[in-house]
Amino acid sequence: MIAQTDDVQTLDNEDLIVVKDSTSIQKMKLDHLRPSRAAFYSAILPGLGQAYNKKYWKIPVVYAAIGTGVYFYTTNNRDYKKVRNAYKRRLAGFQDDEFQDRFTDDGLLQAQNTLRRNKELSLLVTIGLYALNIIDANVDAHLMQFNVNDDLSLKPHYKIEEFDNVGRLGLTLNLNLN
Numbered sequence: 001m002i003a004q005t006d007d008v009q010t011l012d013n014e015d016l017i018v019v020k021d022s023t024s025i026q027k028m029k030l031d032h033l034r035p036s037r038a039a040f041y042s043a044i045l046p047g048l049g050q051a052y053n054k055k056y057w058k059i060p061v062v063y064a065a066i067g068t069g070v071y072f073y074t075t076n077n078r079d080y081k082k083v084r085n086a087y088k089r090r091l092a093g094f095q096d097d098e099f100q101d102r103f104t105d106d107g108l109l110q111a112q113n114t115l116r117r118n119k120e121l122s123l124l125v126t127i128g129l130y131a132l133n134i135i136d137a138n139v140d141a142h143l144m145q146f147n148v149n150d151d152l153s154l155k156p157h158y159k160i161e162e163f164d165n166v167g168r169l170g171l172t173l174n175l176n177l178n
Contacts, residue, residue, distance in 0.1 A: 030145055038141035042134045049137025053144060062133045069126030076122055080115035083108055 042049030046066055047059040086097035087108040099108060153174045160167050 034145065035138045035141040039134050039138040042137035046130060046133045049134065050140070053137060053140045055140060058136070062136075065129045066126060066133070069122060069129050073119060073122040073126055076115055076119035080112065080119055083112045083115055087112055 038049040038052050041052050047062045050058040
C-alpha cells in the first residue's frame with residue numbers, strides 16, 4: 001500500500017519513506033522499535049537512551065539531575081538518622097548528644113519530621129527525574145523519525161486594525177508545497 005502526498009511517499013509494506021525535494025530524493029528506513037529501544041536503554045542505565053539517539057550532550061544533564069537528587073536524598077537521610085538517634089538517646093535518659101544546646105526534645109521531634117519529609121521528597125524527585133530521562137529518550141527517538149524541512153514555517157505577526165486602531169497579535173502558518 002502506498003500513501004502519497006506531493007512531497008512524501010510512504011511505503012507501508014517496506015517501512016520506507018521517500019522524500020522528494022526539488023533537487024534530490026532521500027530514502028529513510030523507519031525503525032518502529034527505535035523509541036522503545038531508547039526507552040529501554042535509558043531504563044537500564046540513565047543516559048544510555050540519549051547515547052542511542054546520538055544526543056550525547058544530554059548525558060551530563062541526565063547525570064547531573066539524577067546525581068543532585070541522590071545527593072539531597074543521602075544528605076537528608078544522614079541528618080535524619082543523626083536527629084533520630086539523638087532523640088532516642090534523650091528518651092533513654094542520656095544528655096550527651098550533639099544537639100543538646102540547640103534543640104529541645106520537641107525541637108528534635110520537629111527536626112526529625114522535617115528531615116523525613118525532605119528525604120521522602122528528595123526520593124520522589126529523583127524517581128521523577130529518572131522517569132523523565134526515560135520519557136526524554138522515547139520522545140526524542142519518536143521525533144527523529146519525522147520529516148522536518150524548511151517548507152513549513154510558523155511566524156508571529158502584529159497588525160494594527162485600520163478601522164478601530166487596535167493592535168492585533170496573530171500567527172501565520174506557511175506551508176510551501178513545490
